[in-house]
Amino acid sequence: MKIKLSIALLLLSATTFAQQVKLAATPPMGWMSWNIMSENPNEKDIKEMVDAMVSTGMVKAGYKYIFLDDCWQGGRDNQNNIIADPKKFPSGIKALAGYIHSKGMKMGIYSDAAPLTCAGYTASLNFEEQDAKTFASWDIDYLKYDYCNAPEDVATAKQRYGKMAKALRNSGRDITLGICEWGPREAWNWGAEVGGQSWRTTFDIRDKWNDTDGKGGVGIYNVIDKNAGLASFSGPGHWNDGDMLNVGLKGVKGPSGAFGANGCTDAEYQSQMSMWCMLNSPLYASSDIRTMNETTKRILLNEEVIALNQDSLGKQGERKIKNDTWDVFVRPLANGDFAVAILNKAATTQNAKVAFSDLGLSDKYEIRDLWQHKVVGKGNKWAGKVSAHETKVFRLKKA
CATH class of the missing domain: 2.60.40.1180 (Golgi alpha-mannosidase II)
Incomplete structure (x- = not known):
């Protein structure tokens, strides 16, 4: 009986691993709304960004996702289904996902493992199964799952992320799960076990090189130094996420400018691109692709460097x-x-x-x-x- 149980567990583990690799055989690449749109993501601007991703060559270079971050939510309907803000997204999320898919891209969305998100919007605690099915019905491909307003202990984090991972698996659609607990609970130790395909390793990155000025905030080198020690946790289907690419932000006002961050040099932006590729971090551009200059294009579209990040061996530097x-x-x-x-x-x-x-x-x-x-x-x-x-x-x- 014990032998049969052990074999069953091994088969289940192998199946789970195969599913994780299928969802993220290489680090996901795309563009994320937070740094530019912050609390005002909207249908018009997202569609413009999709078009820019195509016209600038970003999609051709491998940036396949559009990630809709926090503040898209409009509460819940009378059946407790999560809904989008009708003013920001008058056509609805399913229609937006359809537009994104028509351009050869995939769509990511955001929620949080608590009653409210970081910005105070409707989140998914105790609605995991229902929200996962809603996301699937909208043809969502990725969920960034945050951890604001949640308990600090590891056990609760594992339980909440595991519950959402299971709900996504049961949703009827392949949806990649990005764990975003920022590192205090060391998700690299358990993220793959509970069903995640990537996990943030630090708090939110800011548009600065290093936290050496005493103002706080995570800079590019802080992330490099942290992820350098986590190589054993990285590989096909499970990635150390260094957060968004600052490339091209140039001190723009908004979340990336917190803690006195006022931009980086082009050499520093190029270093971020280089090291995110060497360290197998997901690549999420976050500057305004609609107006990026030639230097930003040169950095983000370097296909020889991107090839390191997307190398099929998946071995972190x-x-x-x-x-x-x-x-x-x-x-x-x-x-x-x-x-x-x-x-x-x-x-x-x-x-x-x-x-x-x-x-x-x-x-x-x-x-x-x-x-x-x-x-x-x-x-x-x-x-x-x-x-x-x-x-x-x-x-x-x-x-």
């Missing part, structure tokens, strides 16, 4: 060198190549000298710079200048 000036990461790729990222943490340009043997790479390689889009050398080492907070990214192919 590991930090091999960490000192006051440098972080150096290595990740293996599905075709046998390696990606190497060299991050200058200093506030001034530095001269780098990296022997690949110090990274555990003993062969000689063709060295391709993924930001210059060209081969820059062959051998077993690289030397060159790296500007303040810049990240050099190389693809090494055995020579």
